[in-house]
Amino acid sequence: MDLTDIRARIDEIDDGILSLFCERMGLASAVAEAKRGSGRAVFDPARERDKLARAAAAAPGELEPYVTSLFSLLMSMNKAEQQKVMRAGDPEAPSAVARASYLDVDSPFPTTATVACQGVEGAYSQIAACRLFRVPSITYFSTFEGVFRAVRDGFCDYGVVPIENSSAGSVNAVYDLLAQYRFSIVRSLRLKIDHQLLAKPGTRLADITEVHSHEQAVAQCAGFLERLGCRVRVAPNTAMAAELVARSDRRDVAALSSRACAGLYGLDVLESDVQDTDHNYTRFIVISSQPQVFPGATRTSLMLTVNHEPGSLYRVLERFYALDVNLVKLESRPIPGRDFEFMFYFDLDCPAGSRPLDVLLDALDDVCERCTYFGTYTEVV
Template sequence: MDLADIRTRIDEIDNGILALFAERMELAADVAASKRATGKAVFDPARERDKLYRLVTAAPDAIKPEVASLFSLLMSMNKAAQLKILNADRTDSAAAQAKAALLAQDTPFPMTATVACQGVEGAYSQIAACRLFSTPKITFHPTFEGVFRAVRDGACEYGVLPIENSTAGSVNAVYDLLAEYRFSIVRSLRLKIDHQLLAKPGVALADVHEVFSHEQAIAQCSELLDRLGVRVHVCENTARAAELVATSDRTDIAALSSRSCAALYGLDVLAKDVQDEGNNYTRFVVISATPQVFPGATRTSLMVTLPHAPGALYRVLERLYALDINLVKLESRPIPNRDFEFLFYFDLDCPYGSPALDTLLDALDDVCERYTYIGSYTEVV
């Protein structure tokens, strides 16, 4: 056969595969009805294992791995379709909760709000809050948990917290608090971070022997600190470090902080933009005790607990692949009092209300022990 004949035959085969695949997916409704009547679980690992064994054994040696991958994906898509059908009428399903959180289409993100931030005036969280809200009323708290408590107790409508940095990585304490408080993320912001080395007026760079800052800023400016050979002290916040330098009697200390803190606390910039990477961003999230989805949301966050078993994470990733959902972040955190077991945080790039996202939210029961919908939101850049 020449190439044209080969391609014609491939098209004929593909059309046959398409018809059979459509027929196979239509049977998902019948399978779901049977399992609802009998109370059987959607995921039957013994049957799935036996079926894959039979298919792979019958396949030619040259394509055994491909057969295993193909039919594993087919079964994953079929299970997702079954779960969507079985969960369609549940008011407590993740998809139902997400739909209940959607605000009216003409509801804009608020310009004014009471907002809790960690640190003091001039902190990057405050800068982020002023970018996210036009005119926020900000209260400051010494710890990340203080922000969560302020939102929990109703003292503030929202909290603004850093969750990851492009250089230093994730802020693990915030992820742990999200797991503890089960709040919703309603918006996020990617903020360019430029650290300045600040000291009292008249202090020279050679005079500096100790530097104060937050641990994330210290990690982001390690090259400068190594070059200076100074002692480093961790503060709860970069702005607090600037405040400490400004109020101290010492003239041999400096702070890594924002440019706005120089003017705020009357400090000079000894060295500007001293972060290791010029493309240094921190991602901040807005948390709410009440689930809220504002129109136009394109990112969704989930918290998933997986069984401590081989292939557990793969089955979730396979489900995302089958639904053509883009995974933009995967973070793991240890589960307290459970050895070598982890929570996983998934950030998904998928428009809110899309069929793929609706299916996913109703189709995770068979691949995880438990999962929590953290929210759908817009990320501001």
């Protein structure tokens, strides 16, 4: 057979595969109805293991891994379709609950609001809040939990908190608070971070023996600090570090902080842009106690707790793949009180109102212990 004949035969086989695949997926409705009538779960691990074992045994040895992957994906897509059928018309279905938080197209993101931030004036959270809201009324709190409590208690409409940095990684305390409070994320921002070394007027770089800043800023400037060869003191916030230096009687201390803090606290910039990489961005999120999905939202965040058994995370990832959902971030955090067990945070490129998002939200129950939908939102860059 020449190449033309081979390709023609492949096309014939593919047509047959497509026809059988459509027929197989069409049976999902009948399977779902039968399971609903008998009260059985969509995921039947014993039958799935048996199916995969029989497929692997029937395949030629060199094709066994491919056959197993193919049938595993087929069953994942079929289970997703069954979940969709079983959830249809259910007002308590995850997709229906999520859609209830969608706002009308004439409900743009607010330009003014009461906003809670951690730190003091000049903090990067304040800079982020002023980028996210045109005229925010900002109240400052000393801790991230203070921000969450202010939103929970209705003292502020929204909170703005950092969640990850491109070089120093995730802000674990914020992830843990998201799990605890189960707030919604309604917007996010990628903010370019440039750290300055600030000190009292007249101070020389050679005079500095101690530098204060937040632990993330310290991590982002680790190389510079090593070359400087001074003590490092961790502060609750970069702006609070600048405020501490301004109030100190010592002239051998400095702060890693924003340029805005130099003017705010009467400090000089001894060294500019001292972060180790120029590609230094921090993602900030806007949290709300009430679910709100504003028009044009394209990024979705979820938290999943999976069973503590082999393959449990794989089944979740397989479901994303089956629905052609792009995963842009995966973060794990320990589950309090459960040794060596983890919850997982996912950021997905999955727009509000899209069919893949609806099917995904309704198709995760059988592959995880618990799923929390944090919202779908726009990321400002």
